[in-house]
Amino acid sequence: xxxxxxxxxxxxxxxxxxxxxxxxxxxxxxxxxxxxxxxxxxxxxxxxxxxxxxxxxxxxxxxxxxxxxxxxxxxxxxxxxxxxxxxxxxxxxxxxxxxxxxxxxxxxxxxxxxxxxxxxxxxxxxxxxxxxxxxxxxxxxxxxxxxxxxxxxxxxxxxxxxxxxxxxxxxxxxxxxxxxxxxxxxxxxxxxxxxxxxxxxxxxxxxxxxxxxxxxxxxxxxxxxxxxxxxxxxxxxxxxxxxxxxxxxxxxxxxxxxxxxxxxxxxxxxxxxxxxxxxxxxxxxxxxxxxxxxxxxxxxxxxxxxxxxxxxxxxxxxxxxxxxxxxxxxxxxxxxxxxxxxxxxxxxxxxxxxxxxx
Numbered sequence: 001x002x003x004x005x006x007x008x009x010x011x012x013x014x015x016x017x018x019x020x021x022x023x024x025x026x027x028x029x030x031x032x033x034x035x036x037x038x039x040x041x042x043x044x045x046x047x048x049x050x051x052x053x054x055x056x057x058x059x060x061x062x063x064x065x066x067x068x069x070x071x072x073x074x075x076x077x078x079x080x081x082x083x084x085x086x087x088x089x090x091x092x093x094x095x096x097x098x099x100x101x102x103x104x105x106x107x108x109x110x111x112x113x114x115x116x117x118x119x120x121x122x123x124x125x126x127x128x129x130x131x132x133x134x135x136x137x138x139x140x141x142x143x144x145x146x147x148x149x150x151x152x153x154x155x156x157x158x159x160x161x162x163x164x165x166x167x168x169x170x171x172x173x174x175x176x177x178x179x180x181x182x183x184x185x186x187x188x189x190x191x192x193x194x195x196x197x198x199x200x201x202x203x204x205x206x207x208x209x210x211x212x213x214x215x216x217x218x219x220x221x222x223x224x225x226x227x228x229x230x231x232x233x234x235x236x237x238x239x240x241x242x243x244x245x246x247x248x249x250x251x252x253x254x255x256x257x258x259x260x261x262x263x264x265x266x267x268x269x270x271x272x273x274x275x276x277x278x279x280x281x282x283x284x285x286x287x288x289x290x291x292x293x294x295x296x297x298x299x300x301x302x303x304x305x306x307x308x309x310x311x312x313x314x315x316x317x318x319x320x321x322x323x324x325x326x327x328x329x330x331x332x333x334x335x336x337x338x339x340x341x342x343x344x345x346x347x348x349x350x351x352x353x354x355x356x357x358x
Contacts, residue, residue: 022048029054032063037071050081057096058087065093065109068102073109083114090126090156092118098128098144101137106144116149124154127161134164138173151180158188166198166206174198174206184210264349 022043023031031039032054040060044050050060057063061081064072073093077083086092094114097106106128110116118125129149132140145151151161162182165174174194178184184194198207208216248263333348 022046025055029056032060033067035069037075040075044079050076050079051085053087059085062087062093062096065097065102065105066100068105070105070108083112094128095131098132098140099135101140103139106140110147116144116147124156124158126155127153129153129161130155130164133161133173134168136168136170136173141173145180151177151182160186163194163197166194166203167201169203171205175209261346261349
């Protein structure tokens, strides 16, 4: 009996010491991304702010929205998390669910009071509807419209929801937005409207719906006489890259540095092999004004500047300087690894991988 009590006391002391230590931003992100509800609850029990933000995505509620983990969202909401809180990039849980096409998570958020529109209607903000339209998630768009999302919401640079669909070639979605009341004549801060974006990207079926037959014919002739560079399509980071980066962060946090190194290397190789075009979170798309034709991509980077419409999360590199900088980091990482300095190699790969953020 005495041995049993001692064992219980030891187990209690051990568990208390583990759970009493609140996480840093990296560990918080990694543990919640893998869905460890027990650890999340323990941290909250020990006084963790339910709106604590991890390094990559944001709060526990946001991570749940990003990964489609409804029990995780339920846990954090029950502990007082702000369902409409924006992360440091200006994104809400609803926006993240919309971008990742986490349909069930998005419906859960709406059912629990998440607002589809942001601010007071006067200020310009990226919205979940912008994200869903850009990514081409028709079902998500329907749910957001049904919830009262403003079909003419303006982003921070004035870009509209229908401009997102026009740029990305989502013909049926563009028509649906028009049916819902989208105004294709609204222009952003660079003087572009939905018609300009559709023409620039070669999405002529969409462009036809925005203007008269005569005007479209004139624009088509102009496009033939003065062709622009090939359009750049935008998609999300490959799931394989997401998974490798998640494994790398988990391995690094757990002290398995060799495994983390390998995962970082594999993620980079995978992305370079795929040659995936850019993902716009709150992105550079809107920068493509009349004097800014799409550039020929040379390499790929992922940026963490989603709070600015001039930045992407996953983007093409068009300048030799940026490409050289990425290559320099990778060369240094490989050199450090070859020299046996795994810690330095890991640091350098982490810097490069910061541009591979899913």
